[in-house]
Amino acid sequence: GENVEQHPSTLSVQEGDSAVIKCTYSDSASNYFPWYKQELGKGPQLIIDIRSNVGEKKDQRIAVTLNKTAKHFSLHITETQPEDSAVYFCAASMGQFYFGTGTSLTVIP
Amino acid sequence: NAGVTQTPKFQVLKTGQSMTLQCAQDMNHNSMYWYRQDPGMGLRLIYYSASEGTTDKGEVPNGYNVSRLNKREFSLRLESAAPSQTSVYFCASDSTQGNTEAFFGQGTRLTVV
Numbered sequence: 581g582e583n584v585e586q587h588p589s590t591l592s593v594q595e596g597d598s599a600v601i602k603c604t605y606s607d608s609a610s611n612y613f614p615w616y617k618q619e620l621g622k623g624p625q626l627i628i629d630i631r632s633n634v635g636e637k638k639d640q641r642i643a644v645t646l647n648k649t650a651k652h653f654s655l656h657i658t659e660t661q662p663e664d665s666a667v668y669f670c671a672a673s674m675g676q677f678y679f680g681t682g683t684s685l686t687v688i689p
Numbered sequence: 690n691a692g693v694t695q696t697p698k699f700q701v702l703k704t705g706q707s708m709t710l711q712c713a714q715d716m717n718h719n720s721m722y723w724y725r726q727d728p729g730m731g732l733r734l735i736y737y738s739a740s741e742g743t744t745d746k747g748e749v750p751n752g753y754n755v756s757r758l759n760k761r762e763f764s765l766r767l768e769s770a771a772p773s774q775t776s777v778y779f780c781a782s783d784s785t786q787g788n789t790e791a792f793f794g795q796g797t798r799l800t801v802v
Contacts, residue, residue: 581748589729612788623693623779623793624732669731673787676747677722681731 582607584672586680593660594688601683603670604652610672613646613653618667618682627668628655660687691715695780695794702770702801710765710797712780720786721763722747723755725776726796732779738763739786770801 583606593599605613611632616624630637630644630653637644641660646653657664665687670680693714702708714721719740724732734747738757752774754766763782767774777798783791 586731614790616793621795623781623795625793626790629790675787676734676737677732677787677791679724679732681729 582610582672582674582676582678584670584678584680586670586683588683589681590684590686592686592688595660595662597660599655599657599660599664599685599687601655601668601670601685602652603654603672603680604650605672605678606651607672607674608648608651609674610678612673613644614671614673614677615642615644615655616669616671616679618669620666624669657685660685662687662689693780693782693792693794695778695797697797698795700797700799702767702799704771704801706770707766707768708770708799709767710778710780710799711762712764712794713762714780714782714792715761716782716784716792717760718782718784718792719760720783721757722781722783722791723753723763723765724779724781725749726779727776735765735778767799770799772801775799775801 586603614629618624643656671677722737723735736755741760780794781791
């Protein structure tokens with residue numbers, strides 16, 4: 581099956597700085613790559629996704645890049661705010677989601 | 690608009706007891722999933738149902754059973770709970786089996802003592 585690795589496991593940034601989370605996947609058949617944000621005590625919620633026919637996608641302060649050749653994709657959050665503090669999960673899918681192990685992001689005011 | 694609703698939110702079981710986690714979605718989704726979340730291990734798929742009337746094993750199915758009662762409801766049963774099943778359980782649903790946004794419930798925190 582697919583294997584998704586996510587780094588770093590924890591990340592602290594100053595408010596206003598950028599945060600980058602990286603994931604790699606193993607199966608070239610994966611074609612859908614969502615990112616989820618999980619706040620304390622809640623279920624994960626989709627924040628952005630990208631498909632294998634697209635290299636980059638942006639939504640306000642959040643962007644995702646995908647390198648199919650290298651089998652890696654990254655989440656970029658610019659101008660971080662305290663409310664961005666949460667656990668972020670990447671996933672790769674070819675009809676079934678395989679999740680990374682999560683990154684706990686802390687934005688320090 | 691409730692989305693995905695899970696019950697209960699918290700549960701403590703003794704080793705060997707059984708229980709059923711309930712999940713219902715109101716988005717007319719075809720596919721439903723049960724995940725468990727453990728520290729440092731992300732979300733691991735227990736069972737899924739691609740459509741009403743079908744269920745399949747995921748990555749960690751041992752010790753669990755599921756029932757897709759109808760299009761809305763997908764339950765997870767622990768027949769004889771073990772401490773290793775202490776975890777947070779999430780139900781999720783999507784419209785096209787892993788090709789679109791999955792919506793998650795609020796989770797069930799289960800402790801087996």
